[in-house]
Amino acid sequence: MALAFDDFGRPFIILREQEKKTRLRGLDAQKANIAAGKAVARILRTSLGPKGMDKMLQSPDGDVTISRHLLPCFSPPYTCINKLSYRSLLLLLLFFLLKVLPCEFPANDGATILEQMDVDNHIAQLMVELSRSQDYEIGDGTTGVVVMAGALLEQAEKLLERGIHPIRVAEGYEMASRIAFEHLERISRKYEFSADDIEPLVQTCMTTLSSKIVHRCKQALAEIAVKAVLAVADLERKDVNLDLIKVEGKVGGKLEDTELIYGILVDKDMSHPQMPKRIEDAKIAILTCPFEPPKPKTKHKVDIDTVEKFQTLREQEQKYFDEMVQKCKVNSKLFLITQNINVDVGATLVICQWGFDDEANHLLMHRNLPAVRWVGGVELELIAIATGGRIVPRFQELSPEKLGKAGLVREKSFGTTKDRMLYIEKCANSRAVTIFIRGGNKMMIEETKRSLHDALCVARNLIRNNSIVYGGGSAEIACSLAVETAADRHPGVEQYAIRSFADALDAVPLALAENSGLPPIDTLTAVKAQQVKESNPHCGIDCNDVGTNDMKEQNVFETLIGKQQQILLATQVVKMILKIDDVISPSEY
């Protein structure tokens, strides 16, 4: 592309290789974009709600993820679809039907699926971004937001076919979204809880977890999530730093063995099997420098022609390392003397980012200084935050006040395997916590991590703003009725778009009913009629066949900010797609 000027100085743009590009204009462009967006939403529609189906995704190297999440919060990127063309979408749907049904651990969260599909189409990518934004801001509702955007696009297509200009549709949608936003506020209510009474928070997290694979253990996991959030929360400032919650997993054991550790968990063990497995009142030196005698570099040449010379070199190396060990211990001793504590304890633990060889390891064991090696940078930082210690990058800078303090450091082994982990508990700054997930296989652990992420976000959102709306599609139906009524007050063409927005809001309860095996239209009409008749905005879809469709009685609710965000984000992305009327893409050679 180049900017040029004609004879009169007017600028114009030269697009090179025009003949090699395909171009869609006007209604064709909008329809193609809408079709791409709808195709993505169609994939996720079947995953919505407690009875939603799960998707199975395979990475190029054969790893399998089964999930309902759209965005992988913790898992590595996978490639499932390279080009989201219509043909590949059909193949994908076929793949899901064949692969998903017989799987042992079904999962269905929207965010992961889209992210892992490696979508190539740019409009489809916008949908991925949409669910990513919802995940980033709120952490839950990632499937719902895409389903809603898909329904808005479907309705918009009908309006465009009737000859309504896309801008009028976009404006109508904007007005309708504001009406829905305000109506949500009207039907919301405050949800009271305190640090002593965590049951309400647990109930909310259970709603989130009930639509995930891990719903078998939803009570225990919800309690863990709430306790973890409360441990790091500042209730006065209504602030929660989720970075202080580390989620770790290890294959083995049962999901029920998942535990909350008030401290840090490091996937490492003591460097020598004979080092103590339990250290109380640990004073920890956190080193990022090598903890071993300096080795001659390969470019240096050391001539050793006699046994004596070799002995001297070895002794020097040992002496050097002994001094290093002594330095750690002496510093701690000084520190302990000033604290009037038993001076015999000495330095209790060294956690090191680097390794040390077997000889050094042996020496450490003999000098009674337990050590842990090859600890990752992220873990080191967390340990430093939790124990109130400082990371020491140069050995000479090690000083008593830089040591971290922990009430208990213990090594725990699992099963009959050699798997061991290090628990650092009762830390000086006890705000950092770890959720340690156990499960039968890697897939289960990854899915539990994603589900817990949602639960943690829901608890955090409630602490930030404790307004809630009821779920099961009840809030969407109430908003749909409100928007429908408001449409009559708008005399312009926008009223068609506003009505269509109301119809699109029905997509969520329709999908919930369909996924639960209920007749969608009949169920929705009955629930809508009930909402109008009883003036009760809490009537939704009884997905689990509890016997009542009052979501207040069923205790199914979502945070107000989460639902509002869904409506705002879906509207924004649909408006953006509608405003594109020219698609230029390189044609395939």
Ligand code: ADP
């Ligand atoms: P998302 O990723 O959008 O959170 P989910 O698959 O978790 O998608 O489904 C969430 C939807 O399921 C929400 O509309 C919520 O109200 C609804 N839902 C969750 N549990 C129930 C339930 N027990 N009964 C009815 N609806 C439920």
